[in-house]
Amino acid sequence: KAGVTQTPRYLIKTRGQQVTLSCSPISGHRSVSWYQQTPGQGLQFLFEYFSETQRNKGNFPGRFSGRQFSNSRSEMNVSTLELGDSALYLCASSARPGQENTEAFFGQGTRLTVV
Amino acid sequence: GESVGLHLPTLSVQEGDNSIINCAYSNSASDYFIWYKQESGKGPQFIIDIRSNMDKRQGQRVTVLLNKTVKHLSLQIAATQPGDSAVYFCAENMAGGTSYGKLTFGQGTILTVHP
Numbered sequence: 001k002a003g004v005t006q007t008p009r010y011l012i013k014t015r016g017q018q019v020t021l022s023c024s025p026i027s028g029h030r031s032v033s034w035y036q037q038t039p040g041q042g043l044q045f046l047f048e049y050f051s052e053t054q055r056n057k058g059n060f061p062g063r064f065s066g067r068q069f070s071n072s073r074s075e076m077n078v079s080t081l082e083l084g085d086s087a088l089y090l091c092a093s094s095a096r097p098g099q100e101n102t103e104a105f106f107g108q109g110t111r112l113t114v115v
Numbered sequence: 116g117e118s119v120g121l122h123l124p125t126l127s128v129q130e131g132d133n134s135i136i137n138c139a140y141s142n143s144a145s146d147y148f149i150w151y152k153q154e155s156g157k158g159p160q161f162i163i164d165i166r167s168n169m170d171k172r173q174g175q176r177v178t179v180l181l182n183k184t185v186k187h188l189s190l191q192i193a194a195t196q197p198g199d200s201a202v203y204f205c206a207e208n209m210a211g212g213t214s215y216g217k218l219t220f221g222q223g224t225i226l227t228v229h230p
Binding site: 058 | 149151156157158159160161164204206216217218219220221222223
């Protein structure tokens with residue numbers, strides 16, 4: 001069973017540009033969450049999608065957005081990039097059966113560097 | 116200005132020793148807790164989870180203890196091996212409402228195992 005796949009693995013962008021990151025969850029998983037990891041702030045929740053709907057959002061500016069497709073694949077977009085957006089962006093998928101929490105499985109992440 | 120990184124707690128042990136990693140969680144309403152291991156250049160890897168209706172759960176070489184009274188979580192690793200060297204994170208989740216998929220992570224602990 002394939003794990004969570006994130007593309008690309010590495011990305012270098014210039015300030016002011018925008019970027020789109022992609023995440024393919026584990027087959028059958030319908031929930032996809034995104035996290036930002038930096039040395040200064042640690043792992044911080046960005047947002048979660050379930051069945052193409054954003055169910056939860058972290059405390060990030062509107063420049064950070066996402067979406068989920070009918071096949072559960074998800075993308076996140078960051079517009080007007082700032083130097084401080086340099087981070088490892090992690091995607092996690094989980095099955096979410098019923099109302100029970102289930103473990104989230106993480107991808108390898110996309111390392112974004114803004115110059 | 117200069118950014119200040121998180122100063123992660125560190126734990127150094129000898130191979131074969133038992134390791135105990137501690138975590139204080141923040142939300143008394145959290146009812147699901149997970150330990151993750153993150154190796155350099157990789158995404159967090161699920162180790163073990165525990166629900167709030169339990170105070171102890173055992174896996175292979177790992178045990179998680181939950182003390183809800185003081186909001187404390189610990190991970191015990193038996194017979195620690197060099198391959199256990201990594202950063203360990205605890206994460207909490209609250210069921211229901213809009214909190215599904217939102218994991219709140221601790222700052223992490225660096226575990227170094229010396230041969």
